[in-house]
Every structure is written in structure tokens, then in C-alpha cells.
Amino acid sequence: MSSLKGPPSPAASSDLPRAEHGRIRTIFATLAPQLVRWYRSPLPWRIAIGVLAAAAGVVWRLLIAGESGGHTYVTFYLPVLVASFTGGAVSGALTLVISAAVAQLWLARIEGLEDALAFATFLTTNSLIVVVGEAFQRTLTHVDNLETRHAMERLAAQNARLVEQFGNVALAAPGVVFSFRLDTGGFSSCPYLAENVRNVFGVAPEEICDNAAPMLRRIDGADNERMRASFARSAAQMTLLREQFRYDHPSKGTIWLETQAQPVRQADGSTIWHGYAQDVTERRREEAARLAAERALEQRIVELERVNERLARFAYVASHDLQEPLRKIVAFSQMLDAAVSSSDQKDISYASEVMRGSALRARELVEDLLVYSRVVEAPLKVQRRDLRVEIQSALTDLSELIEESGADVSLDAPCVEFEADPPQFARLMHNLVSNAIKFRRPGETPRIAIHANVEDSLLRLSVSDDGVGFEAKYASAIFEPFKRLHSKAEYPGTGIGLAICKTIADRHGWTLAARSQPLQGATFELTMRLPS
Structure with a gap:
């Protein structure tokens, strides 16, 4: 059974012209920029377009009618049209002049009124085509210029927003974002500086944007040569620059700054470093304090080890020296007991004298031991x-x-x-x-x-x-x-x-x-x- 197809619906019918219009707009959007580029091409290129179009018309005329065939000017309308809408008035007019000259000098000379009217019609019609082609190209160029200008304005606005956002981020950072340029003659400048350069370097951006010498002069003399060598090495090897240096800040005095920047070689041979600098004075102080504390701890450990060694040796010697007076006291106390029992006054006096001397000797040793221990253990x-x-x-x-x-x-x-x-x-x-x-x-x-x-x-x-x-x-x-x-x-x-x-x-x-x-x-x- 054959199927029956009814007429298309109104909605489907209305979609067809829209589709056709869409394809036309796509083709026009693709060809328009190319036509504008041809119109803006140098004069020799537009002359070449006119010559090629005229040659195409002559070849076409010979192919379809021969040298003596009718329709002398028909094949030249399209070349003039193409040349005019492609290269503008220069290309179209040149195609028209060459076509007319070839027609009159070679293909069909004017021999009567009819030929003259046909030639006049050809010139008039194609002149209008040339004028319309030039107007078309000027319109396309104007539209393209407007598009370009609008695109540039949008890009400029976008760049302005990005610069503003970047500036806000850079201003919120504790350091300063910068671009530092050094040319082949050694002249330096700062093409870009975040606003907080006033706080970090103590100078206004406008003071060093064209000449960075006022800032460079404030680098401490002890670090100046090292910084020059680092910049030269970074520029020669295109490697990351990272340095710390002392800087004479106008209001803060001598501070420590740390900078890190990536070099980029320019077409004129100069080098621009894009980077970041920040005040690290407090961090260095903390690091110095930490290192000092570590050194003090190490020194204290060494001292304690030495003290322990001395105390061990000291205790051994001291115990040996203390034993001597103590042995005498013990020995002569026994002699004193015996002398007292026998009422021997001579032995009593002698034993008492020896015991007293030994006790004094022991006390002297103990006092010196206390002095020595205080010297060893007391904090300096x-x-x-x-x-x-x-x-x-x-x-x-x-x-x-x-x-x-x-x-x-x-x-x-x-x-x-x-x-x-x-x-x-x-x-x-x-x-x-x-x-x-x-x-x-x-x-x-x-x-x-x-x-x-x-x-x-x-x-x-x-x-x-x-x-x-x-x-x-x-x-x-x-x-x-x-x-x-x-x-x-x-x-x-x-x-x-x-x-x-x-x-x-x-x-x-x-x-x-x-x-x-x-x-x-x-x-x-x-x-x-x-x-x-």
C-alpha cells in the first residue's frame, strides 16, 4: 500500500526561509572578512585582480563565440562584477577599460549606430557595477572597522577589569609586584609597580617608573655588587632571580628585602624581570634568634657534658682527698680514747691537735668543693x-x-x-x-x-x-x-x-x-x- 503525503505544515514552511537566511548569513560572515582583506591589499594586488578578471572575460568570450561571434560584451559583465566587488573601483575600472579596449581593437569594432549603442550600454552598465562594487567594499570596510573597534573596546574594558583586579590583589599582598627592565646599556626602569611600593621601598611609583636609579642607590653597599652579579647571571642564563639584600628605607632605616623574579628577553635585547619583593626583616630577626637559641643550646649541651666529666673526675679526686683527714680523725680519736683512759696528757694534747687540724682540713676541702660546684653549675x-x-x-x-x-x-x-x-x-x-x-x-x-x-x-x-x-x-x-x-x-x-x-x-x-x-x-x- 502506497503512503499518502500531505502538504507541509505552516510551521515547517516558515522554517525553510529562516534556514536559507541562516546559511546565507554564514556564507557572508565567512566571505566578508576575506573581501575586506582583498580591498585593503596593496595597489599592485588590486591591479592584478583587474587584469586577471579582464583576461578571464576575453578567454570566456573566445571559448563561447569565437573571434567573430555575436554577443560581443556579454562575457565581460561578470568579470567586471567580480573585480569590482573584490578589489573595489581600481580593479573593476581596470577590468572595464581592458575589456572595452580588447572588444574594440580585436573582437568587434563599432561599425554602426547599433554597435555604438551596445558599446555605450556596456560602458554605462559596467560603470554602475564599478560604483556599486566600490560602495559595497566601503560598506564592508566600515562594518569591519566597527567590529574591530568594538572588539578592541571590549578587549580594553576586559584588560582594564583584569588590571584593576590584579591591582587589588597586588595591593592586598604584603609585598610589591613589579616589572624591572634592564637594557643592554645598563639603564634600568620599572614599567609596572603595584601601589604598595610606597610601603615596601619607600618611594612613589612615578619616581622610579622611568628611571630606577633612585631605588637602586638605596641598596646597601655591602650587597650592591652581589645583586649586580645576580641580575647579570639571571639575564645571561634566563634563570629565576632570588636574592635577599639590605635596603636603606627612607622611614624604616635599614631593612632586609627578599625578591623573586622571572626574566623575559625582549626583542631589542633588553631583559624584563616580572616578580615580587617583600620585607623579610622580622623573619630574619626570628631566624637569627632561633639560630642563636640553637647555638646557645648546643653550647649549653657541650658545657654540661664537660661539667659532668669534670664533676665525675672531681668527685673521684675529692672523695680520695677527703678520706685522708677523715682517716686521721678516726685513728686519732681511738688514740685519744686510750690517752684519756690512761690520763696521758701528752697524748691527749697531740691527738686533739691532729684531729683539730684534720677537721679544719676537711672543712677547707668542703668549702672549696662548694665554691667549685657553684662555679660549675651557676648560670652565667x-x-x-x-x-x-x-x-x-x-x-x-x-x-x-x-x-x-x-x-x-x-x-x-x-x-x-x-x-x-x-x-x-x-x-x-x-x-x-x-x-x-x-x-x-x-x-x-x-x-x-x-x-x-x-x-x-x-x-x-x-x-x-x-x-x-x-x-x-x-x-x-x-x-x-x-x-x-x-x-x-x-x-x-x-x-x-x-x-x-x-x-x-x-x-x-x-x-x-x-x-x-x-x-x-x-x-x-x-x-x-x-x-x-
């Missing part, structure tokens, strides 16, 4: 003090001992600041001077010279005497706790004074050394670094 309270003033203060404390011994003490020290824990420095000077007085040669007045001088930021302080001295091989051993080179009968004491001096020096980071020869006196030299 370092202060800046005047060296000469501190030495004179220590000598004043020892004035009674100096007067009793008749010692001649001379002081040759500059008024220079040094860093020390004042009580511990006073203890060190007390021990060195009293040690020099104690170990004097029998029957002679002790002469003690205290001298200090500064060399290459190092302070050297020496205490020299003309006493009994010691052999050079004991120059290190004398600083060990309870180390004695002489008998207690000759020179009483516990042998801990120099160990305390050595501990104080080590805790301050100083160097304490001794040199001597028997009967030629001794010199103790303290070396310390002066504060910057």
Missing part, C-alpha cells in the same frame, strides 16, 4: 664591663692580703669593655693574684705584674710573678682539681684554686694557659675575644 650572667675597673675592684678585695705580704702589685691595663660574669671574673682574678702571692720565694717580697693589651679584637690579660715557678711539663696538670706540686707544709691549700680559674675561663669561652720555669716565676695568660 654575662655583662659588659670595663676591664681596668674590674681588675682594680678585685685588687681592692685582696688589699688586706697584699698589705700583709708586702706584695708589689702593678697594673697596666687599658679601659676597654669586655663581656664576663662579674662575680666569676672577680673570683678568677682573686685566685690568680693570691696564688702568685702564696708561691713566692722564701724571704723575698713578691712582685706581681698584671698586664693587658688588645690585638686584632683579642684581649690578652696576663698575671706574672717572680715566685718559685714550676717545671714546664706541669703547665696543663696544674689546672686539674686538687693537683699539687708542693707539699702542704711548704704551701698550704687544697689545690683547687687554679681548677676554678680554668673552669671559669672555659665557661666564658676564654683560653687560660700557664708558662713557667723553676725559680723564675710563672705567667698565667687569659685570652678572650672582645665584643663587636
Whole structure:
């Protein structure tokens, strides 16, 4: 059974013209820009379009009618039309002139009124075609210009919005977004700067946008050459620039800035860095404080290890030295019991005397042990003090001992600041001077010279005497706790004074050394670094 098809519905019928119109608009939108480009092409190209169109008309005329056929001008209308609507009046007029000349000189000369009217009609009609073609091209060009202008306006508006948004983001950032240009002659400028350059660099954007020298001059001299080398290396290798440098801010003083920028080579050989700079002064301070704390902790750990080692050795030696007076007390207490039982006054007096001496000796050891432990364990309270003033203060404390011994003490020290824990420095000077007085040669007045001088930021302080001295091989051993080179009968004491001096020096980071020869006196030299 055959199917019957009815007429199309009105809706379907109305869709057809719209579809046709849509296709036409698509074709026009595709061809229009190309036609405009041809119209705007250089004059030689438009002349070539006219010549080619005329040649096509001649070839077409020969193909369909021969040299003597009728319809002389029919084949030239389309070439003139195409040339006019493609290349404008120049192309159309040239096609018309060439076509007319060929027709009259070669194909069909004017021989009567009819031929003249046909030729006049050809010229008139095609002249109108040329005028219409030129008007069409001008209309297309105007429309294209409007489209281009509108597109540029939309693009400019979009760029303005992006610049505004970027500026708001850059202004909210803690640092400054910038573009820095360096040409081949070394001249620098800043094509773009965020507004907060005023806060970071302390200058207005307009001051350095054309010439960055006012900003570059504020880079610290110690960092200037390094920054120049970094920029040169980044420009040569096209690598990321990342540096920290000191900057003389107009209102903040010297600050630390960190910059990071990516270089881009320009066509003229110059280089533009697009990047970001921020104030890192506070961060560097925090890092410096953290590093100082870490160094102090490491130093404290080393010090504690050294203290533990000394305390272990000290405890061993101290226990050994304490046993001697305690053994005597125990032994002579038994002798005292026996003497009391037998009423032997001589033994009673002797035992009592020995026990008393041993008790005093034990008490002296315990007191020195307490002093040593305080020196080892007490936290240092370092202060800046005047060296000469501190030495004179220590000598004043020892004035009674100096007067009793008749010692001649001379002081040759500059008024220079040094860093020390004042009580511990006073203890060190007390021990060195009293040690020099104690170990004097029998029957002679002790002469003690205290001298200090500064060399290459190092302070050297020496205490020299003309006493009994010691052999050079004991120059290190004398600083060990309870180390004695002489008998207690000759020179009483516990042998801990120099160990305390050595501990104080080590805790301050100083160097304490001794040199001597028997009967030629001794010199103790303290070396310390002066504060910057």
C-alpha cells in the first residue's frame, strides 16, 4: 500500500526561509572578512585582480563565440562584477577599460549606430557595477572597522577589569609586584609597580617608573655588587632571580628585602624581570634568634657534658682527698680514747691537735668543693664591663692580703669593655693574684705584674710573678682539681684554686694557659675575644 503525503505544515514552511537566511548569513560572515582583506591589499594586488578578471572575460568570450561571434560584451559583465566587488573601483575600472579596449581593437569594432549603442550600454552598465562594487567594499570596510573597534573596546574594558583586579590583589599582598627592565646599556626602569611600593621601598611609583636609579642607590653597599652579579647571571642564563639584600628605607632605616623574579628577553635585547619583593626583616630577626637559641643550646649541651666529666673526675679526686683527714680523725680519736683512759696528757694534747687540724682540713676541702660546684653549675650572667675597673675592684678585695705580704702589685691595663660574669671574673682574678702571692720565694717580697693589651679584637690579660715557678711539663696538670706540686707544709691549700680559674675561663669561652720555669716565676695568660 502506497503512503499518502500531505502538504507541509505552516510551521515547517516558515522554517525553510529562516534556514536559507541562516546559511546565507554564514556564507557572508565567512566571505566578508576575506573581501575586506582583498580591498585593503596593496595597489599592485588590486591591479592584478583587474587584469586577471579582464583576461578571464576575453578567454570566456573566445571559448563561447569565437573571434567573430555575436554577443560581443556579454562575457565581460561578470568579470567586471567580480573585480569590482573584490578589489573595489581600481580593479573593476581596470577590468572595464581592458575589456572595452580588447572588444574594440580585436573582437568587434563599432561599425554602426547599433554597435555604438551596445558599446555605450556596456560602458554605462559596467560603470554602475564599478560604483556599486566600490560602495559595497566601503560598506564592508566600515562594518569591519566597527567590529574591530568594538572588539578592541571590549578587549580594553576586559584588560582594564583584569588590571584593576590584579591591582587589588597586588595591593592586598604584603609585598610589591613589579616589572624591572634592564637594557643592554645598563639603564634600568620599572614599567609596572603595584601601589604598595610606597610601603615596601619607600618611594612613589612615578619616581622610579622611568628611571630606577633612585631605588637602586638605596641598596646597601655591602650587597650592591652581589645583586649586580645576580641580575647579570639571571639575564645571561634566563634563570629565576632570588636574592635577599639590605635596603636603606627612607622611614624604616635599614631593612632586609627578599625578591623573586622571572626574566623575559625582549626583542631589542633588553631583559624584563616580572616578580615580587617583600620585607623579610622580622623573619630574619626570628631566624637569627632561633639560630642563636640553637647555638646557645648546643653550647649549653657541650658545657654540661664537660661539667659532668669534670664533676665525675672531681668527685673521684675529692672523695680520695677527703678520706685522708677523715682517716686521721678516726685513728686519732681511738688514740685519744686510750690517752684519756690512761690520763696521758701528752697524748691527749697531740691527738686533739691532729684531729683539730684534720677537721679544719676537711672543712677547707668542703668549702672549696662548694665554691667549685657553684662555679660549675651557676648560670652565667654575662655583662659588659670595663676591664681596668674590674681588675682594680678585685685588687681592692685582696688589699688586706697584699698589705700583709708586702706584695708589689702593678697594673697596666687599658679601659676597654669586655663581656664576663662579674662575680666569676672577680673570683678568677682573686685566685690568680693570691696564688702568685702564696708561691713566692722564701724571704723575698713578691712582685706581681698584671698586664693587658688588645690585638686584632683579642684581649690578652696576663698575671706574672717572680715566685718559685714550676717545671714546664706541669703547665696543663696544674689546672686539674686538687693537683699539687708542693707539699702542704711548704704551701698550704687544697689545690683547687687554679681548677676554678680554668673552669671559669672555659665557661666564658676564654683560653687560660700557664708558662713557667723553676725559680723564675710563672705567667698565667687569659685570652678572650672582645665584643663587636
